[in-house]
Amino acid sequence: MNSPLISMSRRLRKTPFTSRVMRYGVKAFTVYNRMLLPTEFDSLQEDYWHLCCDVQVWDVGAERQVSIKGPDADRLVQWMTPRNISKVALDQCAYLPLADEHGKLVNDPVGIRLAEDHWWLSVADSDVILWAKGLARGAGLRVAVTEPDVWPLAVQGPKAEDLVARVFGEEIRQIRFFRYRRMAYRTSQFIVARSGWSKQGGFEIYVNDVNAGQQLYDELFAMGEDLNVRPGSPNLIERMESGLLSFGNDMDSRHSVLEAGLGSFVSLDDDIPSLSHAALRAERERPAQRRLLGLMIDAEDGPMPVSEQPFTAQSVDEEHPYGSLQEALFLSEQTGHSLGSQVYSPRFRKQLATVMIEEPLLSEVEHHGQCEVVLEDGQRVTARVCTLPFDFTWMESSMVV
């Protein structure tokens, strides 16, 4: 059986770089904010090793910006997030979980403070623009909420700084983590931030001009030839190993900020007018009913087939309509524990997965630090249960370098 293709249409928007990633032989796309986001070039594992060794240019135009500008911009952003934004400086980015009045997640953007009265929210996959416009319109706030023509381009990997310095100049080396500068490029000016959806180091360049952005894309490849630059994309293996969560995969709008383990990004002790504050404060006082945890399973005989196999009917679990391809592995004795993300780590020779575990199983696995899972071949194995991000120090002896 052939794997299904993605059916193209204008509704699934291209970026200024889509034709280039097609020429570079992209193998698969996902759809993110109704925009094409590449997921694989050579193979998940080859892309992974290359990202960890060299430098990649990523078309992450699907990270759409929601621009909130006006006298009430701070008020609206603070209403939307339980994290105190008053300390975010003018050259700073901040990870801002957004939550509704029940404390449930709406999105988890990186907020960029562009001016005293102007934010960009670089959003994960949901229409934050409609949420922000609705709140603003309903409450009569003085803000303009728009989606600017901006398509981020990420340069990631240990050689990213060298490559970006060749194009933008040595000044970019002074940009600290989650800080940005406005950098000239030809006749344009781009926001360049030290950030990105990997832990291999690098920058995100907020391209706001199609032609200049395409020139930049080509120049990054021309200038990076000796650095072994290649096209890439957020990589599931690297993301899981690095403990970066994906809204919609690991947690979604059914889960609270605290259940998703984002407690360190909220400011519940500060007196701030956030929509979710009351609910989250109350939730903090109660015993947790569910919690996002990690599973680590010893994988025998090298990579297990789950993360490599094509999408076939046989791998679809009929009993889990919300589930995905990768849900071939599930908790055996309990229902309702769908896996979030799952991948084989070739470096640590482990299957890694995230799972939202509910009571009463939660207390049990937190006590034992392990649980039994059933693999797709019916085999029952013991999985180590841990908090996120995964802690690999205990298993360094099994590491592949």
Add this chain to the structure above:
Amino acid sequence: MNSPLISMSRRLRKTPFTSRVMRYGVKAFTVYNRMLLPTEFDSLQEDYWHLCCDVQVWDVGAERQVSIKGPDADRLVQWMTPRNISKVALDQCAYLPLADEHGKLVNDPVGIRLAEDHWWLSVADSDVILWAKGLARGAGLRVAVTEPDVWPLAVQGPKAEDLVARVFGEEIRQIRFFRYRRMAYRTSQFIVARSGWSKQGGFEIYVNDVNAGQQLYDELFAMGEDLNVRPGSPNLIERMESGLLSFGNDMDSRHSVLEAGLGSFVSLDDDIPSLSHAALRAERERPAQRRLLGLMIDAEDGPMPVSEQPFTAQSVDEEHPYGSLQEALFLSEQTGHSLGSQVYSPRFRKQLATVMIEEPLLSEVEHHGQCEVVLEDGQRVTARVCTLPFDFTWMESSMVV
């Protein structure tokens, strides 16, 4: 060059029917409301002829429902749409364009009045739930806005009524167009409406139970064998010929309700508290600046390659970052006129396209009724420009039956 695959993940939600459409050999999916929506089984043209002759079962679970319930439900829905909802009866569905305070489209759902204080909006591809929640929360309305576990299943085609009657009983023949009844199925009860995203007749069944829905799916195939029942999906050829618009393809949030040609679905002369009323009334008094129109082009030598070719880098137009695969055809002398949908009609032997035409070209083409377009091979041809839906009566002589 291979066509890219769709990269599966939990974020791209499955429906209770996904494993079944995979077994039936679905060739391609699109992503709609972050859910998998099949687009092709045999081929676009074979699916088309079959839909027009027999009966198909469609997994349209991606038509998510936004439930609005509470004492202020009517108030919120009326705020969101410029169409007067006061006359929508308790067993009725209504096409409800949603618009913001500038009259710009937010979505174009079918609204289903379930009770005096309860609506479902069966939405196109955008997070109406966040818009509705934001407005309600911002203005303090007394409504609960939720996404229920409902996955519509459509039965479409000239033999659809016979098939649905075999499963649900003869009573369904009495359901009028855009009306619904609550029908028992095993131990469940489903909303069954005479509606659907084709003009070949049929029903949409709002499945609210996974197991019963899967039994229903299988029973429709078992009972319909002699009717030549097959899996299908909304079909681009049939949709274009029938003049059914697609939000995100033909028009989007940059366009007003009136520019999209939806003037007959708004009630600007009624005194209703709609958010977009003032803007749309003002727009009605001004000369139109842009308008969604149709293009018909004589296609020589049978199907032109545009709608059949796989997605290749060569077909991607670098200068139109918002464009799509099908944008190989464009207006020659003007920029900014991206095509919406485009398809070859084998019945009428014409290329059909929608295009949002702006002034000053708009006056010109409305005067001449035609314009020049450039095909992907560089050929310049004359296209007939018309209002939508396409009027095929003038070309019946060229019709293939």
